[in-house]
Amino acid sequence: MNALTENWPLEFPRNTKVVLSIVIPLYNEHEVIALMYERLVAVLSSLGIRYEIVLVDDGSRDGTQHAIKRLASEHSTVTAVFLSRNFGKEAALTAGLEHAEGDAVIIMDADLQDPPELIPQMLSAWREGADVVCMRRRSREGETWLKRSSAHLFYRLLNAISDVDIPPDTGDFRLLSRKAVYALRQLNERNRYMKGLFAWIGLPTTFIEYDRKPRAAGITKWDYLGLINLAFEGITSFSIAPLRLAMGAGLLTALFGILFTLWIVVKALVLGDPVQGYPSLICMIAVLGGVQLLSIGLLGEYIGKTYYESKQRPVYLVRDVVRRGKPMDHAASRSTAKSAKKDSYATL
Numbered sequence: 321m322n323a324l325t326e327n328w329p330l331e332f333p334r335n336t337k338v339v340l341s342i343v344i345p346l347y348n349e350h351e352v353i354a355l356m357y358e359r360l361v362a363v364l365s366s367l368g369i370r371y372e373i374v375l376v377d378d379g380s381r382d383g384t385q386h387a388i389k390r391l392a393s394e395h396s397t398v399t400a401v402f403l404s405r406n407f408g409k410e411a412a413l414t415a416g417l418e419h420a421e422g423d424a425v426i427i428m429d430a431d432l433q434d435p436p437e438l439i440p441q442m443l444s445a446w447r448e449g450a451d452v453v454c455m456r457r458r459s460r461e462g463e464t465w466l467k468r469s470s471a472h473l474f475y476r477l478l479n480a481i482s483d484v485d486i487p488p489d490t491g492d493f494r495l496l497s498r499k500a501v502y503a504l505r506q507l508n509e510r511n512r513y514m515k516g517l518f519a520w521i522g523l524p525t526t527f528i529e530y531d532r533k534p535r536a537a538g539i540t541k542w543d544y545l546g547l548i549n550l551a552f553e554g555i556t557s558f559s560i561a562p563l564r565l566a567m568g569a570g571l572l573t574a575l576f577g578i579l580f581t582l583w584i585v586v587k588a589l590v591l592g593d594p595v596q597g598y599p600s601l602i603c604m605i606a607v608l609g610g611v612q613l614l615s616i617g618l619l620g621e622y623i624g625k626t627y628y629e630s631k632q633r634p635v636y637l638v639r640d641v642v643r644r645g646k647p648m649d650h651a652a653s654r655s656t657a658k659s660a661k662k663d664s665y666a667t668l
Contacts, residue, residue, distance in 0.1 A: 342373045346384050347379070396644045414635050423497070455530055
């Protein structure tokens with residue numbers, strides 16, 4: 321029995337009566353904020369429950385910070401969390417989960433590709449007992465064939481080599497119960513691949529299919545290099561299969577080298593065929609060198625991740641927080657995030 325199950329609370333007492341939290345990470349999303357808030361509030365107001373909207377600014381450089389600070393100052397249901405710099409979407413999601421107070425937490429993107437109109441369905445599934453309500457994309461408008469195909473292949477590869485089954489055609493758009501949020505808060509790794517962590521906690525999950533629309537405004541902040549880095553982060557965070565493949569490649573190369581050497585010896589001593597010179601030698605060196613460099617690179621990637629973990633730096637730093645229309649001082653904002661692990665029962 322691990323520390324999580326030993327301390328698993330039967331109930332999760334709340335300091336507030338917030339039923340639903342909406343967590344939205346933002347990076348340079350100034351163009352879509354007004355429309356996003358309008359559509360979101362139209363849905364949430366019709367639910368008849370107490371809610372909050374947690375907007376996490378991940379070091380934006382446009383007018384995003386000003387826009388969400390104004391929303392948080394004017395509306396008590398909006399909480400604005402400002403990170404000290406751009407830490408990446410995974411860190412912004414972590415910050416949002418640690419500042420959310422609701423019994424249920426919905427994560428969604430700001431660009432309205434995740435329709436707020438689906439929130440009532442997600443709440444219904446949660447009330448029926450699901451700890452995770454995962455939104456599965458039936459179609460993906462506005463995405464190229466290359467992106468759809470590469471995403472499909474990536475998830476098939478990751479699920480094949482990992483012990484964690486990550487549902488394909490899903491993103492960060494999902495509902496998490498308080499139990500699921502509590503579980504995620506216990507995971508301390510600095511290199512975070514949130515889709516993998518969502519699957520790793522293994523709580524009862526319900527799937528709802530939907531059609532993903534194009535962005536309502538602005539441009540995507542992801543490029544193919546960023547997606548490749550994220551994919552590599554996911555593979556190295558949830559599998560050591562690349563190391564085993566490198567070891568297998570080394571064994572096959574060594575076996576090939578032994579067989580090739582025996583063949584050369586037999587040709588020279590038995591058949592009397594003179595040993596060929598530099599071409600075969602250069603080929604062998606090139607193959608061996610390539611396998612060695614690949615293996616060293618993979619090993620270095622895992623050692624590097626261990627090195628970053630050993631530093632135990634925080635996943636993110638909060639510069640400012642505006643909650644219920646009032647700015648919180650720096651110490652208060654830091655204690656809010658730290659309390660997730662120090663005093664889980666009081667803050668959850």
